[in-house]
Amino acid sequence: MTLISFVVPAFQVQGYLRECLDSILSQPYDDLEVIGVDDASPDGSGEILVEYAARDPRVRPVRLAENVGLGPARNVGLDRAVGEWVWFVDGDDWLVPGCLPHVADRLVATRPDVLIVDHVRAYWNNVGTRSAMEEVFPEPPGEVTFRLRDRPETMRLLHTAWNRLVRREFLVERGLRFAPGWYEDVSFSYPALLAAERIGVLDRICLNYRQRRTGAITRTRGDRHFEVFAQWHRVFELMDRWGPEVAALRPAVFERMIWHYLTVLGHGARIAPELRPAFFAQVHADYVRFLPPEGYPVPPGLGGVKHRLVAAGRWRTFSALRAAHRVEEQARRSARRVRRRVLPVARRGAQKARDVALRKYYRAELRRPLDPTLAVYAAYWYRGYACNPAAIYAAARRLAPQVRGVWIVRPDRVATLPPGVEYVVAGTPDYYRALARARWLVNNVNFPDHVHKRAGSVHLQTHHGTPVKVMGLDQQRYPLGAVGMDFAQLLRRVDRWDHSVTSNSFSTQMWERAYPATYTTLEVGYPRNDRLALATPEECRRVRAELGIGPDETVVLYAPTHREHLPGWRPPFDPDRMRDVLGPPGRVLMRSHYFHDRDRSPRRRSAAGVLDVSDHDRVEDLYLAADVLVTDYSSAMFDYAVLDRPIVVYAPDWDAYRVTRGVYFDLIAEPPGAVALDFPALLDVFRSGALRAEEAEQARQRFRARFCALDDGHAAERVVRRVFLDR
16 A cells, blocks of 8 residues: 555646645655646646656546635545545645655654644745744654644644645544635644544654745635635534534634634735624624633733634724734834845945936826837847847737837947837936836836836736746745845836746746746747748748858757856867867857857857857847757757757756756756767767757657747737737
8 A cells, every 4th residue: 555645736836836746756755646636727737747647657637627626626636545644735835855754754653643744834035934833842742642632732733734644544434524615724634633543743844835925815815715614613513523522622622713713814915904894793703602611721912802802792992903003013114124224325325417317207207198009129138139029029010010119229239220120228318218108018038127017008028938947036946046136126027017928838837936926928939939930941041141151061059058156157168079070061150148248259260160159149040040959058949949950958067057056847857859968978969870869859859849839930929919909
């Protein structure tokens, strides 16, 4: 029999589900199964479960025909479980590496009905807070098991399903299942503790409880929070049914009920002000209905005052007390902020008067009406006309000619603009006026912090690549690659987005996790790849001729990514030796990352057959000209794969990179072609024929199916019709 069955319900958790599953399947322990329950999720959660099941037999996906909610979805998994113990792990949480052997050892050694494990609350800003475990059990119980009546303080631990493993036969024998509705943990966790003969506690952090910035019911206002009452009613109905067996615990359970009600009521993100009186009235009604005849342990201090006001049904006094406490807390926070604030006197004193005047001008322009026909475009921090914004601009000129497109560029990049493209120079009055009055703002990175999101304006974030390396909030776990990043400020920028363009479901999932906000995802393919998808042989020959490349030459494009954690470091690559391997008809194109544009020299040849193309403005030209792409962790591989030509992953620093910079998937295990981990191996790929071997061809086709399915040449049109034409 399997020892542990993980039941992982999935509903709109595509941005987090991979991390959850990886955290389970990568544990140094194998005696487990994962039952992934797709609760008719409208996102890619179900596809992810199927994908993992295809490569790991321990995963068993279940697809529900209609959405039933978290509790019933867990029941579906429970009915299919075969393990001795069941662990209900939510699809947006994840296990701590290496925890499972300790959990398994404790299960085998003590054979509890319920084993509670410790957890941390993992916030979006990479801050973690401990649970109440240390407070409830200052002296850990160790391997001793107990009944709840012997350690009633156990109820002060968080009453969730995911911080405990429950013996499956125990659940079956006692008929314990999850009820429908919100707060379903209440009517499962407390009865399980009440009925258990053997409760164990493992004083080890085993789970990260993700505190999502958006999408969690704990941050969702509405009347569904009233469903908490029905869940607690079920608890007391079970206690009535079980009678003397649990009667002595009724006061402690009652105290937990009132504590929980007041926690929900006091959470401003859950109960809207107009619903609070009615919620309080129901709390009072349940107080009267379920109050034990012998009383209960009323908490001391302010908590006790709240309990007494509930008992008396005094909502106005309760509300006034709550308001006074909130004002006091705000005053304390303001005092702390003042103490921490360091006024940037020197910087303010040195600020140019021109900058002050321009910002005032910008604020004045913000008071003028939006220009209903103006769209502002930018790419790569104003480096010029490029990437997805350029493709969308071209499509908008064709499909929405009533929209006037204006590009923002740096002064040194004006000359790179195509003829006829209207532009403003960054930092000028025209620039601030365009930013203030544009109805649409399109960028593949974030606009500066001073840009204000106006009501009625539409911010379109196109991004600039499918991610291999971790991005956004996920970089907090890899500080060497996030030096100087202000993640709180990053989220303020993200909050300006109305739409996020993604090239595939994988990107959608990762961006939801890296940039959690309320934008709408447009999973339509990458506009910049339209040209690649529609390219003809004639266009490829023309581009090669413009680059001075003959029709019979074999062209290798080498395009490594930037290593922000290793400034100045470049992978070992000898273009002359590569050229020698290719032979006389071979040509090597060298392309540096755009972050290195200050180091670019005019186009030059380092040797015969080697060409530096770092200053070439259209990277798509280089893709069309190349027969083979050699890259490492660059998003170039996803774009180039649209052409269905050979790709070689050259990753000499893979082990170090994945640990220090972080990656979203194992590129070596799931590559787009042949893989080389050092330069001699890279040369052997070309010498041996591995470049076009069947294994490499199959890898590329799998890669294309996963990442390039939407790149059909019409992505820019889809964006324009949705964003500019509202279709």
